[in-house]
Amino acid sequence: MIDWEKVKELNKLTAERDTQYKPDKWQKKVLAHKGNISLRTGRQVGKSVTIARKSSNLAIDYNDITILMIAAAQRQSSELFQKTLRNLYMLNDEVLKQVNGGWKPNPHLSAKKNMEEKRVFEQEHGIFKVNPTKTECTLKNGTRLLSLPTGKSGAFVRCYTVDILIGDEAAYIPEPVWIALRPMLATSKEKNGLGWEILLSTPFGRGGHYYECCHDEDYLNIHISSEDCRRISRDFLKKEKKRMSKMEYAQEYLGEFISEFNQFFPTTLIKDRMTFIEWSYKKDYDRTKKYYLGIDIARYGADENAFVIAELTGRNQVKIIRSQTTERKALTDTVGRAMALHKQFNFKRIFTDDTGLGAGVTDMLIEKLGKRLVFGINNSSRTIQEKKKGILKEDLYSNALSMMERNHLDIISDLNLQRSLKSMTYDYTSNAKLRIYGKYSHLAEAFVRACWCVKAKNLKLFIA
Secondary structure (H helix, E strand, O other), X not given: OOOHHHHHHHHHHHHHHOOOOOOOHHHHHHHHOOOEEEEEEOOOOOHHHXXXXXXXXXXXXXXXXXXXXXXXXXXXXXXXXXXHHHHHHHHHHHHHHOOOOOOOOOOOOOHHHHHHHHHHHHHHHOOEOOOOOOOEEEEOOOOEXXXXXXXXXXXXXXXOOOOEEEEXXXXXXXXXXXXXXXXXXXXXXXXXXXXXXXXXXXXXXXXXXHHHHOOOOOEEEEEEOHHHOOOOOHHHHHHHHHHOXXXXXXXXXXXXXXXXXXXXXXXXXXXXXXXXXXXXHHHHOOOOOEEEEEEEOOOOOOOEEEEEXXXXXOOOOEEEEEEEEEEOOOHHHHHHHHHHHHHHHOOOEEEEEOOOHHHHHHHHHHHHHOOOOEEEEOOOOOOEEEOOEEOOHHHXXXXXXXXXXXXXXXXXXXXXXXHHHHHOEEEEOOOOOEEEEOOOOHHHHHHHHHHOHHHHOOOOOEEO
């Protein structure tokens, strides 16, 4: 039997001897805190290695608990899990050394037999109940650690009862996930006084669960910028500050919830309108409804084409049911993808980008499907005429924003689309012209074209 009190003491000594991790003052505060934590930081300050250390400590200090590590994608949650396992493996090695100096090979036995003897020794005297996998670890004290992706809804992780929930890059986890997961902590609060949330992330706009937790007095709120970290080169940060916009640098390196004074689509509004998680063609496609496709073609230097599909559910009520990107390929490939989607959805109209490479796609689609179905919208000039009134870029964006504000638009919860909409900012030129732009604009451009269906559904449009 393992003496877990001795293991706890040995864990403290092992952490102190770890030359790869010497915690800063704020990291020591996080390690010592018992309760909810919201950690808001710039890039590369050491948040994940700190939470990994805290996770391994909790796994040793508490018996018969479940620690669930989540992130929007498996790769992110696995990264934190592997760092936690590193700490546990180091401790396990020290525990084994306490047993007669550790396992030693028997020179009278074969290599195969020695390996069998070693496995038996480790199983008998080590801290692991079974060998850890890439996503799960169970210790002999009954503690279980799990690493799982949340997906868009959290449906695949809501079956667990959780004592400690750790969310990596928590700002990027879809809001419906928190609705599914937070009740999992309720039993633990009553049972053993745990039920803690530990959230770590760089900021991603104002609003949402993570943002609220960062301003909640029930959480230990820690804010550390990359400029506060002694391990990050000042020359590197100077170069990044020159390379990035002030807003980007403030979010990524200063860990700030950036002001949205010039963000065209407010983050809170985006999240409020992302009202559903998935849409299945097999279950949800309705032949009696009308479908529209918005396309944005990758510019020179860009690497993705964007396709956004809208479903007209009422006179002026629209659902954005699909948002996807593809790598930039030959124009024939892009046309082929649009044709395949049209064969599936039977679009009422297709709105394309007819500038640069998009002009070629528009021409080919018109040749195949006709002018009555395909319309090119040039965001830099008046390329579509409706009774001699030009449709400009600001018309497209203002229409989409108005639909969101009037609750005439429901959007599928999609992180990439959310990121693209958030990136769209605006300012005014010297001659008082509105300028709308964004670093990740491709999905937003396809999105506003798809939303134009409410304006175009009963109009006789023609190419100018």
